[in-house]
Amino acid sequence: MSPRPRSTSDETILAAAARVIWRVGPELTLADVGEEAGVSAAGLVQRFGSKRGLLLALAEQTAAEAPGHFAAARELYASALDTLLHALAAIAREIDTPDALANYLAFQHIHLGIPEFHACALLQARTTLAEIRTLLEEAMESGELAECDPDDLSRTVQTAYTGALSTWAVYRSGTLDDWLRGEVEAVLEPYRP
Structure with a gap:
């Protein structure tokens, strides 16, 4: 007998888990995620093994998505700096309230001491840093930025x-998007020709 087909994708469940984290922070339960995703808590355990397994899958997915934000921004903008600002804002775009951001940061903080979660955060940080550096180099080549040390500036x-x-x-x-752009633009301003 073959298993029943899954009616809810992993992507849908992980998106629901992220929304629950934004709403309740580190205190989330499998029941909370299941209710948000329309899946039973037992179904989540069958699929991910445990709450930890579900949250690790979310951390892995988040790390893997980082290059996609930059690729999508490249499709929209010719300017390396516009691409950079858009991509960085896109990483946090779905977090739309200070409470949601505070819950997300609290969740991240708790898991940084766990090696598997730290590895995901480190991968995301390194990938993002490499993308920032590449765009800053492109901005220097196109004349959007004056020559500088791209490692330091990134x-x-x-x-x-x-x-x-x-x-x-x-x-x-204001909005998180505007705040992020403003802070990054302030750092870049002295390097503009």
């Missing part, structure tokens, strides 16, 4: 972006 841009996530949740001024 780390500074990544740090400004990551810090902006936290400061927006504190200051609650």
Whole structure:
């Protein structure tokens, strides 16, 4: 006898898990995710093995999606700097309230001490840094930025972006998208010709 076909995709379940994290933070349960996804908690255990397995799958998916944000932005913009700003904003685009961001950051903080989760966060950070560096080099080649050390500037841009996530949740001024763009643009401004 073959198993019943899955009516809800893993992608749908992981998107539901992300929404639950944004809403309730680290205290989420499989029942919360199941209700959001329209799947039983037992079904989630069958598919992912445990809450930890589900959350690790979400962390792996999030890390794997990083290059896609940059590729999608490249399709929209000819300018390397416009591509950079759009891609960085897109990474956090679905987090639309300070509370959602605070819940997400709390969730991330708890899991950074677990090697498998840390590996996902490190992969995402390294991938994002490499994409930032490539776009900064392209911006220098096209004359959008003056010559500078792309390694130093890419780390500074990544740090400004990551810090902006936290400061927006504190200051609650405007949209996250506008806040992120403003902070990254402030870092880049001295390098514009």
